[in-house]
Amino acid sequence: MDVIIERELGLYVHVPFCSTTCDFCAFYQERPSKKGFEAYFFALERDFNAHRDSRNFSTVFIGGGTPGLLSAQQIEKLCNLIRSAELETNCEWSVEVAPNEINSEKVDAFLNGGVNRLSLGVQTFNQQFMKELGRNHDVDSVMTAYELVRNAGFASVNLDLLFGAPGQTLDDWQDDLRKAVDLKPDHISTYCLTFEEDTALYAKLSKGEVRIDPEREASFYELAWEYLPTFGFSQYEVSNYAKPGMESLHNLNTWSMNEWIGYGPSASSQLNGVRRKNFANIEQWGRHLLLDKPQKYEEWTNLGDAEIARDAVIFGLRMNRGINLKEICGKFHLSPSIFAEINLFLDLLITEGLGEKVDGNYCLNQEGRMRCDAIAKEMPELNQEVAAV
Ligand code: SF4
CATH class of the missing domain: 1.10.10 (Arc Repressor Mutant, subunit A)
Structure with missing residues (x-):
């Protein structure tokens, strides 16, 4: 008889608003507007009511978009909605924020709402590269935001860094890594810049203004792999490093091909042998929810155990363990x-x-x-x- 192993269940919420679009970004996002916020929250509540599971959620991740762009009142509303789902005691609860969108009122709203892990989207400490990536913040705002969230009392703080910007040298990258280490976060994620279709950066690539250089990318990876562990950040996945015991449980859950439910436009879920993606448009995603009709999805794939196992091998091999x-x-x-x-x-x-x-x-x-x-x-x-x- 088969032994049924209950898989961990993660909860993801997509907050789709950004005040500007970064040059490299292919995520679904919209400009903030009163009408957009109203439609989003109205449908999100229904999304939560429509998609439940008998298991408790063991991790929560609020991503975007820019969740920190919500007002303190909206953050409170979102956290209340998440807490209306069944969460495990001591559930890891993460949120991504951009340095220029956070203030003490919002930090308090996240903390009081239940968030215990905050991820700051630094990308680079180099003002010139920040501008070239189309980021809407400066180095001073990164330092101010870090001080604010570090002193607020989150159990874990992550810094997101991006490498491979046009013109960036190995010395520039080491400088970014050193500045990140100096801030003493608990976790560092490092991502290689990718050239996604329909982004400003891809347009530059098409015009020959920038080029992809795999050898340069490899040397950037190697530098992070060698540099960060010397400061106590153990690499546990190709792009992720943590102080002992501070690995992201939500990501580990995903890479192990357990299960998760994604709420909000463009959010993906993997549940009961189905991988599905919500419409990447507030109106389309919300339409059926508001009419109380069976939900429709932008993508729906039925997966057999062997297909999910294949992904568990592929993503598992990316982890050092x-x-x-x-x-x-x-x-x-x-x-x-x-x-x-x-x-x-x-x-x-x-x-x-x-x-x-x-x-x-x-x-x-x-x-x-x-x-x-x-x-x-x-x-x-x-x-x-x-x-x-
Ligand atoms: S803040 Fe994030 S989601 Fe928004 S445009 Fe920039 S990279 Fe994309």
Whole structure:
């Protein structure tokens, strides 16, 4: 008889408002307006009522957009709505804020509402690169915002950094890392600038004004991998570093291919073998909710256990702890033939010098982590029909 393992459940809320659009951003966002806020909150309440689960949520993440752009009263309303769902005691509750959108009133509203982890979107401490990325804040506002949130008493503070801006050198990147470390956060996320279609940066790429340089990107990754651990920030995923015990539980839940429910326009969910995405438009997302009709989604994919397990391997390999194949096969009820197929693939990575087996877990080494996107593409599709039910 199959053992049913209850998966952790995360809650994500998308707050889709931004006062300006950063040059690299492909996220769904809208300019703030009274009408937009009203429509958003009206539909969000219904979204919460319509999508529930028998399990308690173990993590909450409020992302965007710019959640810090909400007023203190709106933050209170949002937090009340989230607390109307069943949350685990000591639930990790994160929010992303932009440095120029936060003040003490809003910080208090987040803290009193239940938020215990705050992520500050610094991106860079270099004024010139900030301008080139189309960021709407300056270095002084980063320092002021950090001091405010650090002293407010959040259990954990994260800094988001972006590297690979046009013209940025390795020295510039080390300078950003050093300034981040000096602030003594609990967690640092580092993201490589990507050129997404329909962004201002992509237009520059198309015109030949900027170019992609994979070798330069690799050297930026390597610098962070070597530099941050010397200051006590352990790397636990390709782009994420934490002081001991301060890893983001919400992200770990997602990368382990557990389950989550996303609320708000453009939010994605993974639940009961379905991956779905809400419409990336307040009106379209809200329409069916307001009419109390069955909800429609922008994307809907039925996934078998083997498909989700494949993603658990791909995302698991991005984590330094790697994956325990026996655990994954048990969790997703995979047949011995699928186990053998994945095992063969992982053994091949070791033979190619890209990984190793540590305490029963398959892990990538530095060379493997550098090539994790290519490894993901090489991972064989798993035949769902041979998965045990
Ligand atoms: S603040 Fe965030 S969501 Fe808004 S435009 Fe900039 S990167 Fe995109």
